[in-house]
Amino acid sequence: LSAVESIPADWYTRPEILALEHERVFGQHWQYVGDASLVAEPNSYMTGRLGAMPIVVTRDDAGVLRGMVNVCRHRGAVVVDGCGSRKTLQCRYHGWTYRLDGTLHRATQMSAPEGVRLPQISVTAVGNLLFACAAPDAPDLEVVLGQFLEQTRDVAGVDIQRLELRQSIDHEIQANWKAVVENFVECYHCPLIHSVTLPGYGGEGYDVEIQETTQTQHMESDRFNFLFLFPNTQVSVYGNSSALIARALVPVDEKRTLLTLDYWFHSDVSAEVEKELVEWFETVVGEDLPLCESVQSGVSSGGFERGYLHPEQEAGPWHFQRLLSAALTD
């Protein structure tokens, strides 16, 4: 099998590439954001990020769910943090207030131009997994995730509607977000790195399927199913523990990435099963992260221009790099 050329090493190190990615990649696609049960009740809000963009998701008193850019129209401060129960959102800087539909309620001691409001973005909850997209023409998420949702039900036997978020664990990784994405969308390294934690992964019966902006990977014998949603959302489903692990890989800067692992379980899963699954997955991730950091030091070293991918074993990174290149070089 002949190798495929990978993207250039300096795409992992140049701040101007990350700036372009924020505009053309993170600003354009659906991303996992967090737990929609935080906005289950009327008059509630929660916050999150789409790449660099702070967002706020609200449920108004009529029960309508909305997403907005969480940046004040006055001078650009972040309006609200965390989550809570409120009828209006007050910016902490000079106190401008917004209604839960994003329209301006009051500008402190002045009048703002007509129509000033927090810009709207698209939000969708799949069960209680919350996704957001800042593109004006966001595609229907349930359609985008169709194959993954089917396999989650049929291969893993997990019912997304019955999941609840039990734990969130943060990791700050000293690597560009793309090095982290790529690590988690190939199992070429699995036999060498995860021989004990993931026996059989990456071999016979491990299937990778590429769709337009998604990939699914599954292994029936382990009731395992995986989603990669371009650019940075990854979801692993482990049917044997009725568990789903969701995360968006958020760039901190061009050489650091925040990985928050959200551990969801069927509501009847015991604390013991939960603990075992979390400890095991944290061990797997602990095997991966030093390798992502090693790639970052290599691509930053001046001694590497670009590499080569295995066209089948690394169909995942190859697909990711094709979508990324198309977005950056158009």
Ligand code: FES
């Ligand atoms: S920046 Fe929000 S009120 Fe001034």
Ligand SMILES: [Fe+2]
């Ligand atoms: Fe790995």
